Amino acid sequence: MSDATVKRIGVSGTGMISHCFVRLIMQHYKDVTISRVLTRRKLDELAGFPLPMALTNSIDDLIEHSDIIVECSGDVFYGTEVVERAFEAGLPVVTVNAELQVTTGSYLAGQGLITEAEGDQPGSLAALHEDAVQMGFTPLVYGNMKGYLNHNPSREDMAYWSAKQGTSITQTTSFTDGTKVQIEQVVVGNGFGATISRPGLEGLASTNLDVSANVLGLIADGLGQPIVDYVIPSGYSAGGVFLVCRHDENQAPAIEYFKLGRGPYYVLTRPFHLCSLEVGKTVRRVLAGGGVLLNNSVAPTLGVAAIAKREMKPGDVIERGIGGFDVRGEAIRLADETDHVPIGLLRHTALRRAVEPGQMITFDDVDLLPSRALDIVVQQRDKLKAKQEAAPVILPNLRQVAQ
Known part of the structure; x- marks a missing residue:
């Protein structure tokens, strides 16, 4: 790494996450700077990028001018190449690329420091996990909240929602058909040694999170191992993550007083995941020597x-x-x-x-x-x-x- 006080962040990818992350660092961070942004597009096609002078088509250029890499290309193949090149140079990598993690991430985790960022659901669950464990809770269920599911949406519907939401058709489709939530929960499961109750997860339709959490807690207890899963809320807000936990019996009166219920299952929620706005926290964590927040582990199941x-x-x-x-x-x-x-x-x-x-x-x-x-x-x-x-x-x- 550079000995300079201000650490240099190299970014791989020029999509929405990259745009928002670069703006955040430029406007709100003083201890780090965006040094290079790697893209496969022609540079003159990115006139609206917030830091055009940092754009490059060269991985060598990216690596040479960075102390840490943020990989947010969303591409498994290109992302794998960038991460391996970063490791060859001794650089740590923060990803917003669960697709890469679940495909090649376990191999990469054995080659250098790679961690998923806080902000997307897997990183948000990892942050909630850290908080829970520090408070003495034992996680049984790592849960995701999904707003909508259609296993086989039409191209016409996906084009409509893509335009409406400002996301690509491929992103919109992977969110809608459930692929994204399956990927995210598998990364969490591998990272924390959790399993699944059945192929494809339970995916409970839920009108009350406490009730659904109890069902999932019972399933995890029956398996004798923590599980990953998700719910599809109706009547309450989706978009966050949750844990179903146990705690020591002698803490039950206090926890009930603290308004978390009688147990034995306690639900901890994080009602937001702000994607690019939270990535900087993980960058600072790694630069400060805090290590991995979450990855696919070197021994996935x-x-x-x-x-x-x-x-x-x-x-x-x-x-x-x-x-x-x-x-x-x-x-x-x-x-x-x-x-x-x-x-x-x-x-x-x-x-x-x-x-x-x-x-x-x-x-x-x-x-x-x-x-x-x-x-x-x-x-x-x-x-x-x-x-x-x-x-x-x-x-x-x-x-x-x-x-």
């Missing part, structure tokens, strides 16, 4: 599989996995589905075999384009299979459990 939305035949091309109209993401246990293709790997992917709606895409079903991300995933998959063969463990089949 969960992944996000691709589930077909429609009937497809051999030769059909899945143009994109996350945010596309061919597949959606679903949380799975890696030990149960060792042949699944992580949804983050699907881009311009031709099918070898026909698939039906609801079918999980496997490596035998597709021809994947070569990439560094694919190399990493295959390496991780081979390690998991070798571990299973060397020390077979009898695990419950989650599909049977769900039935």
